[in-house]
Amino acid sequence: MISLSLSNFIKTILNIQDNNISFPEEEYCQVIKKGNHLVKVFKGFLKYNYCACPHCSSKNIVKNGSRHRKIKYISIQNYNIELELTIQRYICKDCKKTFSPSTNIVSDNSNISNNLKYTIALELKENVSLTYIAKKYNISVASVQRIMNICYPDFKVNKEHLPEAICIDEFKSVKNIDGAMSFVFADYQSKSIIDIVEDRRLNSLTEYFSRFSLEARNNVKYICMDMYVPYISLVNSIFPNAKIVIDKFHIVNLVNRAFNQTRISIMNSIQDDSSKRKLKLFWKLFLKYYPDLCRVNYYCQSFKRKLSSKDKVDYLLEKSPELEFHFNIYQDIIQAIKHNNFKRFDEIIKKYLASKEKISKKMITALKTLKKYMKYIGNMFESNITNGLIEGLNNKIKSIKRTAFGYSNFSNFKKRVLIQVGIIPISA
Ligand SMILES: [Zn+2]
8 A cells, every 4th residue: 555645645636746846734725715716725835955056056045935826727626726835935145146946837927837728728629719718717818818829839821832622712700800701721632721811802812822832833733612703813823723613512502592583483473372382382392303302102281182292393393384494404404413414514504595495584694604604613523622621611610700709800710710620739
């Protein structure tokens, strides 16, 4: 059996590995109330037997009173823990300088222990606000911010390298930003954020990317984006070898919206109330890919009989040739995308744009947009790269922004995002 002294027992509990710290046998702990927190204050001594003055090496040194330090510690069982150290002071009789020992449990200029700092630093990786962390550990928001800056290095993007495929996107930025929208880009292969740029406007991005080496920029083969003209100008001027890829999701969405708006206006012009009601009720079925529609019969209240989703669509299409015509345009486009058949996609768009039949305004606009971006849509079929990954990262950014409503400073916000997505590692 190893028997620990009380002092060593307390040190084991508090995880203190400093031989210069000891706790007295009596009155080593006291419970006090601070605001809403109960605090356990452990009282200890920090002593060191100096052989010589650290300033002049004289051996002519004597004790010179003591000073007290309060150190915030990791909480235990809902108690905040504080360490109150009595630190022996010495004076050198030769150089007249005073000195006292330091300890590895806390830096000289801080009142927060190193392990509490580390605990808070780890917490900064979670999606919780600075205010929440400050409250939890009973320290100020400014202290939490300071710990973030001490424990995580500032991020510097590598301007000598860029990956072959990049995904780009934007998000509504924090306040105090002229551009209103910020820009984020990620490596398609590694699925990680490369950097976040405060202002997504063309001149800001051009300046930003100009700082990357030509070799890095030459390495980029594909850039996936939504249909936003300034991005296209950016790629053409900054990335000589890159092909623009329009994100599949945006294409599908564009056609989807155009068809749905057409469906609504057709629906509103239908005289037969029963069909109108059904069309309103089952609108979602029309947006589905036709071959994927369920063919199992279920009893339906509106039809007063058993029928499948496919039957419902067929029934309503028969009621309106105009709807059927637009439904077919929509389905043809979706099918070409599903089958990854660019030739077919291109033909469909051309065919309908040349068609003599009356196509809705919304649908025509969509078809014209697709024609305008056809080259880049071709690259989408060729590369199969999508922005799904960055949409996911972007959602994460948005949720961090919601939690971190306190950020008016962009660089702090960006740093926190990069910490949370694991781009900036903790520096122990
Ligand atoms: Zn001295």
